[in-house]
Amino acid sequence: xxxxxxxxxxxxxxxxxxxxxxxxxxxxxxxxxxxxxxxxxxxxxxxxxxxxxxxxxxxxxxxxxxxxxxxxxxxxxxxxxxxxxxxxxxxxxxxxxxxxxxxxxxxxxxxxxxxxxxxxxxxxxxxxxxxxxxxxxxxxxxxxxxxxxxxxxxxxxxxxxxxxxxxxxxxxxxxxxxxxxxxxxxxxxxxxxxxxxxxxxxxxxx
Amino acid sequence: xxxxxxxxxxxxxxxxxxxxxxxxxxxxxxxxxxxxxxxxxxxxxxxxxxxxxxxxxxx
Numbered sequence: 001x002x003x004x005x006x007x008x009x010x011x012x013x014x015x016x017x018x019x020x021x022x023x024x025x026x027x028x029x030x031x032x033x034x035x036x037x038x039x040x041x042x043x044x045x046x047x048x049x050x051x052x053x054x055x056x057x058x059x060x061x062x063x064x065x066x067x068x069x070x071x072x073x074x075x076x077x078x079x080x081x082x083x084x085x086x087x088x089x090x091x092x093x094x095x096x097x098x099x100x101x102x103x104x105x106x107x108x109x110x111x112x113x114x115x116x117x118x119x120x121x122x123x124x125x126x127x128x129x130x131x132x133x134x135x136x137x138x139x140x141x142x143x144x145x146x147x148x149x150x151x152x153x154x155x156x157x158x159x160x161x162x163x164x165x166x167x168x169x170x171x172x173x174x175x176x177x178x179x180x181x182x183x184x185x186x187x188x189x190x191x192x193x194x195x196x197x198x199x200x201x202x203x204x205x206x
Numbered sequence: 207x208x209x210x211x212x213x214x215x216x217x218x219x220x221x222x223x224x225x226x227x228x229x230x231x232x233x234x235x236x237x238x239x240x241x242x243x244x245x246x247x248x249x250x251x252x253x254x255x256x257x258x259x260x261x262x263x264x265x
Contacts, residue, residue, distance in 0.1 A: 005251045013261050020263065063238040073243040074250060109265070117261040118247075121254035125245055128253055138259040155264035175239070 001077070006050070009081070010043050013117045018090045018110055025091075025106060031098035034106070037090050049084045057174055075185070078118035079178035085111035086166050108162035112155065115177075116142060119185050126189070133192060143188050 015038045022036045054072060057080065062072070072080075091106040093099070120142055127133040144154040151157060158180070166172070190197060213222070 002248045005248045008251050008255060012255070017261055017263065061239055063240045064235070071243040071246070073241055074245065074247050076241070077247050109263075113261070113263050116264060118250075120259075120262070121250050122245065124257060124259065125250040125253045134257065138257050141262040141264065144264065153265075159265075 006047055009114075009118070010046070013114055014038060014046075014081075014085075014090070014110075017113060017117070021106060021110055021113075022091065025100075025102050028102045029098070029100040032093050032096070032100065032103045034091050034093045034103055037088070037092060042088075042090070046084060046088055049088060050080060053084050053087075053174075054080050061175065073178075074118065074122045075178040075181045076174065078115040078122075078181050079174045081118060082111040082115040082162070082177060083172040083174050085114060086162060086172055105159050105163055108159045108166070111162055112159050115181060116184070119181050123185060123188055123192075127192070137192070142184065143191050144184070145187060 018036055018038045022034060025032075025034055054077075057076065058072065086107060089107050090110055091103070093103055120137070123142075124134065124137050127137065147154050147157060152160060186200065189195075190200065
């Protein structure tokens, strides 16, 4: 990833999104003091953490085909951003009896939404030559699947899962998370192209 | 007989464990995931910037 790309993701998505979420938190939770770590010095630290996370992922999990340049796909880039945001914790606060769910879920919410923003940009790029679709995508949110009755809405469920996993498992599963992002992207592509799911069935190996 | 002696030697010297670790490492290596980027994150982000699109927030 070029430096300019990282700068754009940080300055164009992470910083303004964290400020928006912070402002929303202040309206909802008037008791908890939340600090926001999205300053230029945080950017440097975050970038180092991203690079080391990405390098570890490549080293441990990726097949080493030495003939080709080994880049990771955008779903994994987005998943690495989510992983690092969960680890870095842009929002910092002390837990007390007044801590609201809004605050408790804040880092997970930011991680989830930043990764989705990257996926949306990937979808936009896929249709870069289709003016009508570009216009539509730019002005509409990504579609999310319905959940079963009694379940949280999809995005809230994913956000809660991120937070609970960070507490109970302590480790972010980048590969599984990137698979989820791939599915969200495919779900949206199917809708945008008005295609049936059966058109995306994998070829049989037999 | 030679095999028995070799096994004893390996276990005593700890090389049995090292050999197993080397074997496991090579099995893990060939089962690592294949990954290929279809589009470059640099191109994606550069293009997105031209669209002046604001991010969404999902709750």
